Amino acid sequence: MRPYDERLDRFLSQAATVFATQGYHSTTMRDLAAATGMSLAGMYYYVRGKEELLYRIQERSFAQVLAGAERALARGGDTDPLERLQAFIRHHVAFFAAHMAEMKVLSHEANSLTGERQRKVSAIKRRYVDLLEGLLKDAAPDEPAVERSAAAYVLFGMMNWIYNWYDPAGEIDPERLAGLIARTFIGGFAEARSTVHGG
Amino acid sequence: MRPYDERLDRFLSQAATVFATQGYHSTTMRDLAAATGMSLAGMYYYVRGKEELLYRIQERSFAQVLAGAERALARGGDTDPLERLQAFIRHHVAFFAAHMAEMKVLSHEANSLTGERQRKVSAIKRRYVDLLEGLLKDAAPDEPAVERSAAAYVLFGMMNWIYNWYDPAGEIDPERLAGLIARTFIGGFAEARSTVHGG
DNA sequence: TCCGAATTCGAACGATCGTTCGAACCCAAT
DNA sequence: ATTGGGTTCGAACGATCGTTCGAATTCGGA
Numbered sequence: 437m438r439p440y441d442e443r444l445d446r447f448l449s450q451a452a453t454v455f456a457t458q459g460y461h462s463t464t465m466r467d468l469a470a471a472t473g474m475s476l477a478g479m480y481y482y483v484r485g486k487e488e489l490l491y492r493i494q495e496r497s498f499a500q501v502l503a504g505a506e507r508a509l510a511r512g513g514d515t516d517p518l519e520r521l522q523a524f525i526r527h528h529v530a531f532f533a534a535h536m537a538e539m540k541v542l543s544h545e546a547n548s549l550t551g552e553r554q555r556k557v558s559a560i561k562r563r564y565v566d567l568l569e570g571l572l573k574d575a576a577p578d579e580p581a582v583e584r585s586a587a588a589y590v591l592f593g594m595m596n597w598i599y600n601w602y603d604p605a606g607e608i609d610p611e612r613l614a615g616l617i618a619r620t621f622i623g624g625f626a627e628a629r630s631t632v633h634g635g
Numbered sequence: 636m637r638p639y640d641e642r643l644d645r646f647l648s649q650a651a652t653v654f655a656t657q658g659y660h661s662t663t664m665r666d667l668a669a670a671t672g673m674s675l676a677g678m679y680y681y682v683r684g685k686e687e688l689l690y691r692i693q694e695r696s697f698a699q700v701l702a703g704a705e706r707a708l709a710r711g712g713d714t715d716p717l718e719r720l721q722a723f724i725r726h727h728v729a730f731f732a733a734h735m736a737e738m739k740v741l742s743h744e745a746n747s748l749t750g751e752r753q754r755k756v757s758a759i760k761r762r763y764v765d766l767l768e769g770l771l772k773d774a775a776p777d778e779p780a781v782e783r784s785a786a787a788y789v790l791f792g793m794m795n796w797i798y799n800w801y802d803p804a805g806e807i808d809p810e811r812l813a814g815l816i817a818r819t820f821i822g823g824f825a826e827a828r829s830t831v832h833g834g
Numbered sequence: 835t836c837c838g839a840a841t842t843c844g845a846a847c848g849a850t851c852g853t854t855c856g857a858a859c860c861c862a863a864t
Numbered sequence: 865a866t867t868g869g870g871t872t873c874g875a876a877c878g879a880t881c882g883t884t885c886g887a888a889t890t891c892g893g894a
Contacts, residue, residue, distance in 0.1 A: 440841090459746065464882085465881080466881085474843090475843045476882095477843055477844075477845090477885085480882095480884080485883075547658065548658070586801075586812065589796065589799070590796075590815065590816060592796065593795070593797065594789050594796075595792070596796065597788065597791065597793075598792065600745070602785075620819075620823035621823055622823070625822075625823070626822070663852085665852095675852095676853085676855085676873055677872050677873060680870090680871065684853075685852065
């Protein structure tokens with residue numbers, strides 16, 4: 437990897453940490469200069485502007501989590517729909533916990549991009565949501581599409597909200613949290629199915 | 636109600652809508668003036684500044700949802716822990732759906748306040764979280780406090796995330812969504828308990 | 835050692851922000 | 865008609881923002 441790319445990567449990671457802590461809009465380019473040790477003008481050698489910086493962070497993180505999820509599903513080799521669903525959840529939570537800053541920026545600043553950049557990130561998000569909805573379709577084929585879509589977002593809510601409260605270094609390690617969420621959703625998912633259609 | 640208070644209330648509601656749409660930080664006082672029909676300087680007769688405007692919105696919404704939850708629990712008269720938990724969930728989701736703008740501002744701009752104002756809103760939030768944790772304690776007395784706290788935040792994630800995707804005027808009406816979330820969590824909650832402690 | 839490209843940076847620009855201030859306006863009571 | 869407090873507003877201020885530009889610096893290959 438070229439020195440330029442390494443420095444860019446470091447820059448993106450450091451910026452993600454600042455964005456996660458202060459929020460995108462209240463972070464100034466001067467804050468980023470102070471946090472990275474670069475000069476104010478120097479950052480513009482690596483990035484066209486503040487919004488492209490946010491875009492690069494979001495695009496990189498989303499591509500990673502999407503590729504990671506597909507890898508986790510392929511590696512598992514599972515054929516049981518519920519086990520595949522569980523694998524997806526475990527990967528998402530584990531990745532989230534391991535990359536809190538980037539994932540917080542991805543979740544919390546989802547509407548901070550504009551125009552073409554907004555559209556590009558939304559396209560990746562769509563693929564990721566589709567991936568989960570496909571898993572839910574295999575797990576509950578008789579479910580109406582509307583409820584399945586709602587269930588997908590309910591699950592994403594459980595998982596993405598953790599940037600608001602979870603401390604990866606606290607008492608609950610990421611694997612335990614992933615298990616808690618997976619059991620809560622899958623258990624409730626099965627329960628809801630039998631309740632909705634049976635009574 | 637005095638005309639002044641009515642105009643203030645209208646102002647807070649309109650401002651909440653703009654904050655919910657554009658985000659707090661990228662909303663300018665000039666945007667608010669245009670949306671409310673007031674002049675730029677005129678708004679300062681009702682509010683000390685932009686941050687106090689956000690504070691008034693958050694404080695008002697949080698007080699409402701907290702009081703509403705306590706009322707819903709008292710009115711229900713339920714003694715069964717699971718039914719009380721369900722009543723809490725139904726109220727929270729229904730209130731959220733009925734006041735999307737304010738609740739989005741409350742959820743998404745939770746860290747946009749500073750100093751004393753931040754502390755005051757956090758204090759109300761603490762009371763609200765404690766209320767839910769108390770319900771969870773009644774529903775699962777043997778659960779360790781750490782897991783119960785995590786479960787509370789997982790539930791809040793399911794419920795508060797809806798500002799990212801839910802359309803109250805869409806195919807799923809609020810009651811149906813509340814039912815979906817309540818069944819998902821309570822079903823999974825029971826499932827998780829038996830799984831964790833049983834094997 | 836020297837050269838040219840890659841990289842860094844101090845200093846400044848124009849734009850936009852939140853806020854302020856004093857005057858103007860409205861309206862019920864005198 | 866006049867007063868006076870409640871309410872609105874045009875205009876401007878100082879601060880801070882993202883960005884730019886040309887010069888300075890660094891550094892590997894000849």
